[in-house]
Amino acid sequence: MNINKPNRTSRSVLLKGGALAWAQLAALSGLLTMATVSSAGDAQQIIRDRCLSCHSETGDRQAPFSRISQQRKTPEGWEMTLQRMQAIRGLKISPQEKRTLIKYLSDTQGLAPAETEGVRYVLEQNRNAVESLENQAIAGKCSVCHSGARVALQRRSEPEWEKLVHFHMAQFPTIELLAGARDHDWFEQTINEIVPELANSYPLNSTQWSDWKTVKKQPLTGSWRAVGWLPEKGEYEARFTVTALDSDYYNLDIRGKYADGSPLSGTGRALVYTGYEWRSNVTINGIKMRQVFAASEDGLAMEGRMFLRSANELGGAVRAVRESPDRSHILSISPSYLKQGERSVINIIGSRLYGKIALGHDLKVLKILSRSADRVSVLAEATEGASLGKHPVSIGSANGGYLAVYDRLARVEVTPTESIARVGGNGGKLAKQKVAYRAVGYAAGNDGQPGTEDDLRLGYMPAHWSLKAFDEVAEHDKDLLFAGTINSVTGVFIPGDAGPNPARKMSTNNVGQLAVVATVKDGNQQVSGDNHLLVTVPTFMFPVIQ
Amino acid sequence: MNQSNLIEKRRLGLVLAGALAISVLASGCSSTQHHADASGSVSGTESAKGESHEYLLTVTRPNNLHVIDMESHHITRSCDIPGSFGGQISLSPDNRTAYILSNGMENVYGLNIETCEQVFSAIQSTADVKVKTFVSIAVSSDGAELYTVQNPVRRLKDEFKVMSPVLAVFNTEDGLNARPVRTFPVDRRITTIAAAANGEVFLGGGDLKAINPKTGEIRMVSALQSEDRPRWLTPDAFAMFNLGEQANEYILPYVTAEFADDTMNFETAAWWWGMNRVDLATGKNQRMEFAPFEFIIFNLVADPNDKNIVYGAFNTISKHDVKNKKVLGVKDLDHTYYNINISGDGQRLYIGGTSSDISIHDHESLEKIGSIQLPGDMSTADLRVARLPH
Known part of the structure; x- marks a missing residue:
């Protein structure tokens, strides 16, 4: 997901x-x-x-x-x-x-x-x-x-x-x-029209449920290779060692490293519900986190999100595969793009990465910088005339992912595109609700027009982060002065303090409407994209399901 | 539309979107109360001449009724109200008894505002039926009957069953622990109600209707959600506050839009504030769109001496010429105020609700001329005027 x-x-x-x-x-x-x-x-x-x-x-x-x-x-x-x-x-x-x-x-x-x-x-x-x-x-x-x-x-x-x-x-x-x-x-x-529709769309008895009840549920013990991303820390790779403590109850040992080479380690416990709903509490490098994953029906893969228990808006996607002597996987390729006529270090992360490294037609491996079963690092080059588009990558029998060959960065998308931060702190009981952003680059695709369906997704790109007023109302109310700040390197937005602010019209809170701007360098050009950020008041309700 | 208007309109959109997500307090104004003057004539000017004395009534947290002298602007008396906070107020014709809907919109307490003595109570819920009344409280023009709209839900062993709303009629003379003497089925979603001199009770809901509280017979006064008005948006009528006693009228405000063509494009539509206003002396209603929707008018009150002039409040205080659909003035406020009322001489406007202060404004300049600090937040409490001989 x-x-x-x-x-x-x-x-x-x-x-x-x-x-x-x-x-x-x-x-x-x-x-x-x-x-x-x-x-x-x-x-x-x-x-x-x-x-x-x-x-x-x-x-x-x-x-x-x-x-x-x-x-x-x-x-x-x-x-x-x-x-x-x-x-x-x-x-x-x-x-x-x-x-x-x-x-x-x-x-x-x-x-x-x-x-x-x-x-x-x-x-x-x-x-x-x-x-x-x-x-x-x-x-x-x-x-x-x-x-x-x-x-x-x-x-x-x-x-x-x-x-x-x-x-x-x-x-x-x-x-x-x-x-x-x-x-x-x-x-x-609601009674006469909505209830029948809900009963039809979400019935008590369903084929999916009766089928799932007959599936033999797989224990999730073993060694798992995982990749993910966390705000402020970035991409990471890890191995989850899962041992059974009881039926559906597991011990979890995590060892890995972030993309900058710093280590990542932790332990935790996991409980599996309904045969696939993995919930674990882990402590990684001293920080308490929670994992909400779904195991695949065959029990060979898991996907979900890991986030800080103290601030669950700060988290990121995780993908994991169960390791086996007879299976190999590519889990991530970073960076996932290569420009025509340029060379770049490409890191390929996965499990049991043995055999020939193939980056696709028109792409050359100039040098293997390092290599293990978990990770292959190569210096790769795309020829001037390398065909634009997705080039599937394989290492031996391991597949998964592609390198996007592009000519020019045409557009930058800020994700999440719609976002909410909430003022907090300032002596109150509720913490600020932050937002962590990432920039995704796109090439224009065959039609040469950015913003169309054939745009080529290049993947996440490092960006310089800044803010601007979202619209004329925000400008008029000087939201940029009050609503918060963004870390120009990490892309984490920190909203302003909670409570009435006498410096604002009607002593309003430090709320506002901002645009978060990511600026990405591509050769000599800079390309920017922005999104919408609503900075609003704290929520006082924290249900398990919003 | 000029730049400042555009900004204001877009700000409105934000505020309204927030109100939609947050609570029931998304617009509104109203009145329920006939005036002490049984002839139904517009009064207030005489009181200003000193023949009676005006008091502002409101409720603050935790649950206190305040009686505020409108000359000295000091709190004359504060009375405890039983139960949890709630502040919808209806006055007896002699203005001595304030009937307050309180305790989570369930109970009605009648307090003598000169002594704080509790002279009436109605506990509407029973062991197995929970009754909520959404603002709907009114006293008959002869003071003999109290009306509420009850929204009951039956609690069964492991489920709830929603029941039909009713107009409940109480005898005010029944005093403490009064029970309804009659009930009649009414529409769902009724908020403010008002009793007219002709005996009818006006019911502000999706449509404006009137019920005969003796027979239960209901007539349509002004179709809103039920109306078929080509190229107009179905009016969103909603009132959460009881007021209007100074002009002896009941106002049910609404928001609507007039579309430029059959495409019903919201962007190019002309948005309007409208209202139904019932003269409680005669029971006659007038409906009109009176002001462009350029700022929020949460509650409306008329000048007792010139009903063509109305004042609105929320983030701004505004003055309107109804007939000519003209905004005569608008001023920013120092914070949001839900509620508004006016002195009997039409000289001073009192805006309150939301927080713990009542802001006083001049009727001509709309400038702030005073303030009354209260010991607690008014939140959504009513702001009513009682006139006593002393």
């Missing part, structure tokens, strides 16, 4: 508040402090002991509990439900019982891998994902207040979707008075 995959056409940025609090994230993270292996019988007994003052037993072995048995959710989804039951419905439950229930419910009433595709950004805590859900039922109703992904990551029977609407009316009585709701029969329309 590419977390930096923006979509300018979509509308709903995840800036909304949610329903539950900070403590939740810590609660799910706390699952990893100990093994939680319990039998289904144990878990069902906890439900009988703790939940039946309100819920009831149905007598149906396939769906034994009222309401509970009519829903499927992600681990984070079940955590939110239990948290809400504790916070406002009087549920008394021990931390151990809660851990057992979340594991049991995620395993037996979870989502199949295919059912989470495209909406994992909320599980991965990506604060700058721009939603592009096609489901109009969600877009017009649900995502007015929270992410659409929160809905798309649930499965319910139709009566259960209807009960969810009634719950919303009870819990948030003014919901039908919101702008966009109050000018039509919101409640009646």
